[in-house]
Amino acid sequence: xIQMTQSPSSLSASVGDRVTITCRASQGIRNDLGWxxxxxxxxxxxxxxxxxxxxxxxxxxxxxSGSGTEFTLTISSLQPEDFATYYCLQHNTFPYTxxxxxxxxxx
Amino acid sequence: xxxxxxSGPGLVKPSQTLSVTCVISGDDISSTTSAxxxxxxxxxxxxxxxxxxxxxxxxxxxxxxSVRSRIDIDTETxxxxxxxxxxxxxxxxxxxxxxxxxxxxxxxxxxxxxWGQGTLVTVSS
Numbered sequence: 001x002i003q004m005t006q007s008p009s010s011l012s013a014s015v016g017d018r019v020t021i022t023c024r025a026s027q028g029i030r031n032d033l034g035w036x037x038x039x040x041x042x043x044x045x046x047x048x049x050x051x052x053x054x055x056x057x058x059x060x061x062x063x064x065s066g067s068g069t070e071f072t073l074t075i076s077s078l079q080p081e082d083f084a085t086y087y088c089l090q091h092n093t094f095p096y097t098x099x100x101x102x103x104x105x106x107x
Numbered sequence: 108x109x110x111x112x113x114s115g116p117g118l119v120k121p122s123q124t125l126s127v128t129c130v131i132s133g134d135d136i137s138s139t140t141s142a143x144x145x146x147x148x149x150x151x152x153x154x155x156x157x158x159x160x161x162x163x164x165x166x167x168x169x170x171x172x173s174v175r176s177r178i179d180i181d182t183e184t185x186x187x188x189x190x191x192x193x194x195x196x197x198x199x200x201x202x203x204x205x206x207x208x209x210x211x212x213x214x215x216x217x218x219x220x221x222w223g224q225g226t227l228v229t230v231s232s
Contacts, residue, residue, distance in 0.1 A: 001172075034218030043205055043222035044154070050217070087154060091209070091218045095171040098154035 002026050002090055006099030012107040017078045021102045023071045023088035032092035035064055035073045038101075039084045047086075048073065080106075109133035111206050111223035118229050124194040127226045129206030131187045137162045142209040144219060145180060145191045149202035159209065160189055196230045203227050 003026040013019050023033065031051035036044035046055050048064035051071055061076040075082055083106050088099040115127035127145075134141055142161035148154050158170035160180045170178050179192045193200060204226045207219040 032216075032218075043207075043225055044219075045222075046218060046220050049220075055220075089154075089218050091216055094169055095173070096156040098156070100153050 001095055002029065002093050002097050004088055004090055004097050004099040006088055006102055008102060009100065010103040010105065012105045013078055014107045015078050015080060019075050019078060019104065021073045021086055021088075021104075023066075023073075023099050025069045025071075025090055027093075028068045029090045029092035031067045032090060033064075033066070033071050034089045034091065035062075036087045036089060037082075037084045038087065044087060078104075109208060109221040111208065111221055113204070113206055113223040113226045115204070115226045115228065117227055118231065119196055119200075120232050121197055121230055122195055124192055125196050125200060125204075125228055125230070126190055126192050127204050127206070127228065128188055128190045129223050131189075131208075134208065136182055136187050136189060137184055139163055140211040142211070142216065143180075143182075143189045144207045144209055146205045146207055146219070147202040148205065148225075151199075152202070155202075157191065157193075198230045201228065201230045 005024045007022050033051045035048040037047055038044045047058050047062050051066050052064045063074050065072050083104050086102045090097055110132045112130045119125045142159045144159040145157040158178055158180050160168045168180055177194050182189045206223040208221045209219055210217050
């Protein structure tokens with residue numbers, strides 16, 4: 001299985017901060033990567049697909065980059081509604097695998 | 108707008124079969140550009156992809172190795188729904204189960220876009 005190592009596992013930040021979350025794949029996955037946001041009691045919501053394409057309706061403060069084995073999700077200026085848990089997902093090779101999540105908390 | 112509506116029992120006894128159904132609206136289960144997935148989430152295992160089904164002149168299934176001997180995903184096209192069946196369950200299968208759609212675009216699969224609301228299944232006697 002491809003291991004997706006996500007860091008950090010938790011992060012404290014303030015409104016207006018710029019934050020970056022990283023996902024590292026144990027082998028190359030081209031750009032077959034998505035980023036998701038999950039809030040308590042809700043299903044994950046897709047933010048980014050193809051490593052860097054912004055999902056329609058998602059604010060432009062979210063951006064993704066990377067290819068191969070290293071990927072990042074950046075939130076340029078945190079808003080109160082952004083405090084949530086974030087996951088990466090590789091869909092290059094079966095079984096599809098998720099990162100373990102980054103819990104973004106208010107400082 | 109695509110919507111996935113899940114249903115299923117919340118409690119299953121050990122060794123029995125867990126079944127969850129996902130009814131699709133806003134898309135056709137037999138669409139040749141969609142695949143229908145099951146994913147579960149638990150504190151101990153995180154998010155775990157279980158399998159998917161899709162139609163390309165015939166139905167295809169792909170399953171995670173971790174559950175391959177116990178899983179079946181079937182479809183009922185007349186009701187535009189698909190179901191997860193996981194047999195011989197143990198308390199380790201206690202999780203929140205999600206159905207989700209995947210789309211084929213320019214010959215490449217995109218990651219899951221629409222998700223069901225989740226069904227919490229507890230395995231306990």
